[in-house]
Amino acid sequence: MxxxxxxxxxxxxxxxxxxxxxxENNVLFRNHNQEKCHVYDIIKRTILQGESHSALVIGPRGSGKTTLINSVLHELSKEVDIASDAIIIKLNGLVHHDDKIALKSITAQMQLENAVGDRVFGTFAENLSFLLSCLQSGADRRCKSMVFVLEEFDMFCHSGRTQTLLYNLFDITHTKQAPMCVLGTTNRLDVMELLEKRVKSRFSHRHIFLFSNQNVEVDGREAPARxxxxxxxxxxxxxxxxxxxxxxxxxxxxxxxxxxxxxxxxxxxxxxxxxxxxxxxxxxxxxxxxxxxxxxxxxxxxxxxxxxxxxxxxxxxxxxxxxxxxxxxxxxxxxxxxxxxxxxxxxxxxxxxxxxxxxxxxxxxxxxAPEHRVKLLQSLSILELSLVIAMKHGMEIFDGQPMNFEMVLHRYTKFANANSSTQTVPRPVILKAFEHLQALEIILPVRNSDSIYNASDTTASRVQKEYKLYTLAVPIEDINEAVKNFKALPTEISHWYNNSVV
Structure with missing residues (x-):
C-alpha cells in the first residue's frame, strides 16, 4: 500500500x-464484574481441574448474556489452550429443540461424523455415550473437558417434548463419565418451572442474573450502577x-x-x-x-x-x-x-x-418509535388523508418537487369529480385541513436559501398561504402502512392510492 x-x-x-x-466484536463485555468472575471460575475449573458444573444466565434481551460467555472464553483462551484442552459446543433452542437435530450438531462440533458413520443407536443416551467414548484418550481413558452453551434455554423446555437433551447433559455433570460445564442463557425468570422433575433434580440450581440496574464493584467496593x-x-x-x-x-x-x-x-x-x-x-x-x-x-x-x-x-x-x-x-x-x-x-x-x-x-x-407516525396518519380525517395522498402522487409526478395548496387541491378535486360517491367539500374546509397537516408537521414549508423567497427575506411573508411550497415530512413507507391498516377507509380512496401514477 x-x-x-x-x-x-x-x-x-x-x-x-x-x-x-x-x-464481529462479540467479546466486549462491560460491567457485571462479579457475574463475569463467577462464570469465569466455573469454566476454568471445568477445563483445568476436570470438574462438572451447570448454571443458568438469566437476563432481559440485550443485557449481554451471550457476550458474557464469549468474553470469558476469549479471556480463558489467553491462559489455556482451549483448542486442545476442551471442546466448546453451542446449541440454540430456536434451532436445536429437536433431539435428532441437536445430536447432529453436537456430532459435527465434536468433529466425530466419521466415527459415527452409519451406526444406529437405540436412545439419545447411547448416542451421547458413544460420542464421549470417542473423545477418551490416554492411559487413564480420560475425556476432554466440554463446555455446552445452550442459548434460548427455555426453548429446550417446551411441555410438548420430552427434555431428553437436558436430562442427559445434567446427568453427565453428576457422574465421572466426562468433565462437563452446561451453561444456559434465557430471558425467562420462570424457567425452572418449565423443567421436568428428573431434569430439575440433576440441575445445580445456580442462577446468574444480569440486570442493567445492578450495582457494580469498583476497587472491591460496591458502587451505584452507571x-x-x-x-x-x-x-x-x-x-x-x-x-x-x-x-x-x-x-x-x-x-x-x-x-x-x-x-x-x-x-x-x-x-x-x-x-x-x-x-x-x-x-x-x-x-x-x-x-x-x-x-x-x-x-x-x-x-x-x-x-x-x-x-x-x-x-x-x-x-x-x-x-x-x-x-x-x-x-x-x-x-x-x-x-x-x-x-x-x-x-x-x-x-x-x-x-x-x-x-x-x-x-x-x-x-x-416507527409506529408513532403511522398512528398519527391513521388519526387523520378522510379529507386530510386524501390531501396527503394527493400530495404524494403530485411529488411522484414532479420528481419530488415541493407543492403548494393549489396544486394539491387540483389533484384532490380531479379525484373527487371522478368519484360520484365522494362528498363535495368546500374550499375553505379543504384549506383548513391543509393547515392542520402543517400544524401536525406531516407537511413542512420549504426553506431554500437559494430561492428568491429567502426565509430571512420579508418578501417571503408576502406570499399568499395558498402558494407557499410544502413537502412531505413523513416517509412513504409510513403512508403505505397507514393506508393499508386504516379502518373504515373508503374503497375508492384505497384504489386511488394504490394506482400507479402516470
Whole structure:
C-alpha cells in the first residue's frame, strides 16, 4: 500500500473497519464484574481441574448474556489452550429443540461424523455415550473437558417434548463419565418451572442474573450502577472510534508468529498494550476469523485523530444525547443499538465522510418509535388523508418537487369529480385541513436559501398561504402502512392510492 493514500480510500477503510468492529466484536463485555468472575471460575475449573458444573444466565434481551460467555472464553483462551484442552459446543433452542437435530450438531462440533458413520443407536443416551467414548484418550481413558452453551434455554423446555437433551447433559455433570460445564442463557425468570422433575433434580440450581440496574464493584467496593445513558454514550464512542495504533507506520511483522502461523502476521499486540485507545481495537482473533489482514488498515495518524475528535464531540452533542436517552427509555438493548450504528456507518462515503448528529437522531427515531407516525396518519380525517395522498402522487409526478395548496387541491378535486360517491367539500374546509397537516408537521414549508423567497427575506411573508411550497415530512413507507391498516377507509380512496401514477 502506498505511504500516502487519499481521503476517499481512508473513508472506505474506516467504514470497513467499523462495520467489522460493530458486527464481529462479540467479546466486549462491560460491567457485571462479579457475574463475569463467577462464570469465569466455573469454566476454568471445568477445563483445568476436570470438574462438572451447570448454571443458568438469566437476563432481559440485550443485557449481554451471550457476550458474557464469549468474553470469558476469549479471556480463558489467553491462559489455556482451549483448542486442545476442551471442546466448546453451542446449541440454540430456536434451532436445536429437536433431539435428532441437536445430536447432529453436537456430532459435527465434536468433529466425530466419521466415527459415527452409519451406526444406529437405540436412545439419545447411547448416542451421547458413544460420542464421549470417542473423545477418551490416554492411559487413564480420560475425556476432554466440554463446555455446552445452550442459548434460548427455555426453548429446550417446551411441555410438548420430552427434555431428553437436558436430562442427559445434567446427568453427565453428576457422574465421572466426562468433565462437563452446561451453561444456559434465557430471558425467562420462570424457567425452572418449565423443567421436568428428573431434569430439575440433576440441575445445580445456580442462577446468574444480569440486570442493567445492578450495582457494580469498583476497587472491591460496591458502587451505584452507571445510568444506561452513560453506558450507551461510552459504547457509541468505543464502537465508532478508530485505534491510533493502526495509524502508525512502524508496524512490523512478528517472526515468531510468522513461523507459528505459517503466514504473514502483524506485531500489533505490543502497540495495543501501550496505546490508550486499545478499547477501540478489534481483537486479533476476530480479524483472523474473518480472514482480514490488519495491514490493509494503515491510515494516516492525523486523519484518525481528527476522526476520533469528531466522534467525541458527536457523543457530547445535545441532540445525540437526547436521542440516546430516548433509546434507553424505550428499548435499552445493546444489540439493537449496534444495529443502529451499523446502519449509520454503512452510509459513510467519499461524498459523506463524517457522521452527523442528524444521522443518529433520525435512525434512532426510526428504530424506537416507527409506529408513532403511522398512528398519527391513521388519526387523520378522510379529507386530510386524501390531501396527503394527493400530495404524494403530485411529488411522484414532479420528481419530488415541493407543492403548494393549489396544486394539491387540483389533484384532490380531479379525484373527487371522478368519484360520484365522494362528498363535495368546500374550499375553505379543504384549506383548513391543509393547515392542520402543517400544524401536525406531516407537511413542512420549504426553506431554500437559494430561492428568491429567502426565509430571512420579508418578501417571503408576502406570499399568499395558498402558494407557499410544502413537502412531505413523513416517509412513504409510513403512508403505505397507514393506508393499508386504516379502518373504515373508503374503497375508492384505497384504489386511488394504490394506482400507479402516470
Amino acid at each position: 502506498p505511504e500516502m493514500i487519499g481521503d476517499n480510500v481512508q473513508i472506505k477503510l474506516i467504514r470497513k473497519y467499523l462495520k467489522l468492529k460493530i458486527v 445510568s444506561p445513558l452513560e453506558l450507551y454514550k461510552e459504547l457509541l464512542v468505543i464502537l465508532l472510534s478508530m485505534p491510533a495504533c493502526i495509524g502508525r507506520r512502524d508496524v512490523e511483522e512478528t517472526p515468531r508468529r510468522r513461523k507459528a502461523k505459517g503466514k504473514t502476521s502483524v506485531n500489533i499486540d505490543e502497540l495495543i498494550q501501550t496505546d490508550d485507545s486499545s478499547n477501540y481495537t478489534i481483537p486479533i482473533e476476530d480479524l483472523e476469523r474473518c480472514k482480514v489482514d490488519i495491514k490493509q488498515f494503515r491510515l494516516d495518524s492525523a486523519f484518525i485523530a481528527d476522526w476520533n475528535t469528531h466522534i467525541q464531540a458527536l457523543a457530547a452533542t445535545d441532540s445525540v444525547v437526547d436521542s440516546i436517552e430516548k433509546f434507553c427509555y424505550y428499548i435499552n438493548n445493546e444489540q439493537i443499538f449496534r444495529d443502529i450504528l451499523f446502519q449509520i456507518v454503512s452510509h459513510l462515503s467519499p461524498n459523506k465522510p463524517y457522521i452527523d448528529a442528524t444521522d443518529i437522531t433520525a435512525t434512532i427515531d426510526k428504530t424506537v
